Structures are given as C-alpha cells and as structure tokens.
Amino acid sequence: MAGVNGSPMTESTEDRGARDGGDGDVHPDDAGSGVVIDRIGKTYDSDGSQVRALDGVSFTVDQGEFVCLVGPSGCGKTTLFRIIAGLTEPTDGEVRLGGTPVTAPTTDMGVVFQEYHLFPWLTVEENVGFGLERSDRSAADREQRIDEMLDLVGLSEFRGSYPKSLSGGMKQRVAIARSLAVDPELLLMDEPFGAVDAQTREMLQRELLEVWQSTGKTVCFVTHDVAEAVTLADRIVVMAAEPGRVAEVVDVDVDRPRKRGDPAFGEHVARVRELIGARP
Numbered sequence: 058m059a060g061v062n063g064s065p066m067t068e069s070t071e072d073r074g075a076r077d078g079g080d081g082d083v084h085p086d087d088a089g090s091g092v093v094i095d096r097i098g099k100t101y102d103s104d105g106s107q108v109r110a111l112d113g114v115s116f117t118v119d120q121g122e123f124v125c126l127v128g129p130s131g132c133g134k135t136t137l138f139r140i141i142a143g144l145t146e147p148t149d150g151e152v153r154l155g156g157t158p159v160t161a162p163t164t165d166m167g168v169v170f171q172e173y174h175l176f177p178w179l180t181v182e183e184n185v186g187f188g189l190e191r192s193d194r195s196a197a198d199r200e201q202r203i204d205e206m207l208d209l210v211g212l213s214e215f216r217g218s219y220p221k222s223l224s225g226g227m228k229q230r231v232a233i234a235r236s237l238a239v240d241p242e243l244l245l246m247d248e249p250f251g252a253v254d255a256q257t258r259e260m261l262q263r264e265l266l267e268v269w270q271s272t273g274k275t276v277c278f279v280t281h282d283v284a285e286a287v288t289l290a291d292r293i294v295v296m297a298a299e300p301g302r303v304a305e306v307v308d309v310d311v312d313r314p315r316k317r318g319d320p321a322f323g324e325h326v327a328r329v330r331e332l333i334g335a336r337p
C-alpha cells in the first residue's frame with residue numbers, strides 16, 4: 058500500500074534531474090509523456106514459495122493515448138500498475154516515462170486507486186488541493202487550480218463537504234480531480250470505477266473521456282470489465298495469467314463517441330473476451 062497518503066504522489070522526485078536521465082540516450086519513442094514498459098518481470102517471494110506475477114511484459118503507451126489493461130483476476134494488473142507508478146520494484150526490466158526510468162513515485166503521474174484514498178478529515182477542496190501544498194505555486198495560483206479541477210469534475214458546489222457525505226461516484230471524482238491538480242503527464246488508474254453502481258460507472262466513463270479529450274493527458278487504465286475497456290481505450294493490452302504476460306494488443310477501431318449497441322463495439326468486446334478466455 059502507498060500508505061495513508063495514497064495518491065497523489067507527493068513524494069516528489071522532481072529534482073531527479075534532466076528528463077532524459079542525463080545520459081542523452083533517449084529513444085525517439087520515449088519522448089514526451091509516453092510510457093515504455095520494457096520486459097518487466099516480477100517474482101514475489103511469500104513464505105518460501107515464489108510467485109511469478111509478471112513475465113516479459115512489454116508495451117508502450119504513446120503520448121496522449123488512452124490504453125486499457127484487461128485480463129483475468131490474478132494476471133498481474135495491479136502489480137504492473139504499481140510498478141509503472143514506482144510503488145513496486147520490478148524483478149526484471151524497467152519502465153520509462155518520457156525516456157526517464159521510473160524508480161520511485163513522481164508527480165509526473167497522477168494515480169487513482171480503486172479505493173478512493175481520500176483524507177476523511179479534509180474537505181473536498183482540501184483533498185483536491187493536497188498535492189499542491191508542496192508545489193511552488195502561489196496561494197492564489199493554488200486556489201485557481203482547485204477551482205478549475207472542481208469545475209472539471211462538476212463538484213464546485215461541494216467544495217466544503219467532507220468525504221463521508223459524498224456518494225461513491227462523487228468520491229471518485231474528487232480522487233480524479235486530486236490526481237489531475239498537479240498537472241501530471243500520465244494518469245494511471247487501477248479499476249477506479251469498480252466500487253460504483255453501473256449507471257454511475259457509465260457516467261464516470263463519459264466524464265473521464267471528456268477530461269482526457271480536453272486535457273490531452275496520457276492515460277493507462279486497468280480494468281477487468283471488457284466493455285469498459287472498449288468504451289474508453291485507443292488500444293487494449295490483453296493479459297493472460299500464470300505467469301502474467303501480454304496475450305495480445307488490440308486496436309479499438311471504433312468511432313467515438315462509442316455506443317454499446319454499435320456492431321463494431323460488440324465485435325471488439327467479443328474479440329477481447331475470446332482472448333481472455335483462450336488458454337495457451
């Protein structure tokens with residue numbers, strides 16, 4: 058666990074140095090906020106036995122792209138999410154964000170967990186502003202940023218409320234606003250809508266797409282809900298289990314805004330389901 062502070066990643070490593078890692082050896086594909094997941098492996102040691110959670114996982118998320126990661130329970134989605142976020146160290150390989158190896162949590166990423174990780178003793182606006190506290194923005198600038206984020210997720214009226222008085226969907230909007238407040242290059246989400254009802258979930262999906270389209274962020278989104286992935290993603294990384302690995306990367310060639318009744322939508326859902334169900 059990230060501890061009580063969860064997201065946003067305030068353990069800033071902004072002073073880690075030049076974004077090219079200082080060695081000038083940047084592959085062109087690594088430029089900007091693109092993410093390169095390069096031959097990631099992870100073995101957990103628990104009580105003397107070893108679990109190979111991930112093996113040889115490689116794919117990229119281009120700058121401004123929306124990539125979903127889907128796969129059966131236990132295929133290593135959360136492990137990979139934590140490795141990309143710099144919260145878990147991989148056994149093999151490395152993750153690069155904009156060409157720089159990720160070795161610790163950074164404010165370059167906004168992280169949204171399935172559980173809301175809000176601070177119950179802070180109001181909505183204080184939660185949204187939390188990551189800004191340690192930034193070098195002026196008080197007026199922070200205020201303005203909080204206003205913009207509350208407006209973006211439609212919670213301006215609830216700025217003075219405490220999390221306990223909010224619905225699940227509203228709490229997750231606060232978490233999204235908080236993760237975006239520090240203006241991260243990459244938004245990283247692990248089953249963020251898993252705890253809300255189906256109707257709220259579809260609303261949050263639409264809102265997230267609006268945020269993505271208006272901010273141009275790079276998004277990497279973990280879900281086990283295939284229809285959710287087809288609704289959101291430019292590309293879907295389909296994972297298989299034991300060991301966790303990439304089974305296939307599917308281009309979602311369906312016009313936006315996407316409709317569940319559209320035949321192309323249904324074909325993509327069927328294709329991804331087949332890949333998940335298929336045994337090697």
Ligand code: ADP
Binds near residue numbers: 102128134135137
């Ligand atoms: P998913 O999110 O796809 O359900 P996880 O990344 O949570 O998958 O888990 C992948 C595998 O790694 C599972 O077999 C799980 O039991 C194991 N695992 C996850 N976290 C740990 C840990 N901290 N210690 C030991 N094994 C773990």
Ligand code: MG
Binds near residue numbers: 134135136
């Ligand atoms: Mg998980």
